[in-house]
Amino acid sequence: MTTPTTRDEPRLSVGQVAKRADVAVSALHFYETKGLIRSWRNAGNQRRFKKDVLRRIAVIKAAQKMGISLLEIQETLSKLPESRTPTKEDWASMSRFWQAKLDEKIAYMTRVRDMVDGCIGCGCLSMKSCPIYNPDDIVAKECNGAVILDQPERARAAKN
Amino acid sequence: MTTPTTRDEPRLSVGQVAKRADVAVSALHFYETKGLIRSWRNAGNQRRFKKDVLRRIAVIKAAQKMGISLLEIQETLSKLPESRTPTKEDWASMSRFWQAKLDEKIAYMTRVRDMVDGCIGCGCLSMKSCPIYNPDDIVAKECNGAVILDQPERARAAKN
DNA sequence: GCTTTACCTAAGGTTAAGTTGAGGTTTTAG
DNA sequence: CTAAAACCTCAACTTAACCTTAGGTAAAGC
DSSP, X not given: OOSOOSSOOSEEEHHHHHHHHTOOHHHHHHHHXXXXXXOEEOXXXXXXXXXXXXXXXXXXXXXXXXXXXXXXXXXXXXXXXXSSOOOHHHHHHHHHXXXXXXXXXXXXXXXHHHHHHHHHHHXXXXXXXXXXXXXXXXXXXXXXXGGGSSHHHHHHXXXX | OOSXXXXXXXXXXXXXXXXXXXXXXXXXXXXXXXXXXXXEEOTTSOEEEETHHHHHXXXXXXXXXXXXXXXXXXXXXXXXXXXXXXXXXXHHHHHHHHHHHHHHHHHHHHHHHHHHHHHHHHTOOXXXXXXXXXXXXXXXXXXXXXXXXXXXHHHHHHHO
């Protein structure tokens, strides 16, 4: 009895996974080619999945919501133990890992926002000179005054 | 004398704009097709830009850093007065507009992070039931306990 | 047993935001 | 005046994350 029914069974067909995880079948095929999920085939060459694929997909979707690329997700997932079904702690540590990334992103966006905020006053939206476009010095520098407005470009152009 | 030189002039060639704004010429062509910037042509069919295109590009780049799409940027920029060169206040109000969007994004990411944080404890990374995948109820609901883990899916699957 | 539903693979399409290249014209520098 | 640098258009390519379609097989329902 290798064929799954609509009853709850430990091995799921691609359609069942799709319905439960609320993703398209094509997405599952795609994830498989990317090594994000795995399956084996039954006698008729159809995919069969272990139930923990649902958790995996859940994690994938959560990570995507955090703005993490599938490549990064794949890399992180590949660190899960292959020998055993991942434990709750496995997933939790993964979650903590991505949380840190999220924190970084939030911090970056916050810096950008504050910088835009600070720059409204002086109107220094001129490129190269304004920290908004130069994330590296986004923390250190500050823009103060109309001097930055257009003149620096002029000076630079003259030197080229 | 309609041809721009390396000296500072009110009308800029595409190459000059590219250099000053630190973007590729191809990107400027692209922006123009998308209606983000505008130019007129000289006798030899070459693009000429008004200087305020630099400010425009600066704003475009700033908005992109905030994760705003070119389409949205175009829509916002199209609200600028066509009749006159935009004033500092025009740009400032635009900046405030995007800043609000940034705030939203930050708030969203923060909610996601906090939710992931809260969910580590109960391990409820199961789809549909977990607020992480359901941004709509991300604020209201909370996940508490292992009950949510897999059972709800089972119940739902049985009904389909 | 037959028909409908589910599944298979492989190739091509989609969107965003550009980049690259071909083939040809214009400007600029000397 | 001539050669190099800059510019022009148009089409095709790029990456990510899938979706769609075609042509064909397998499984499930009655």
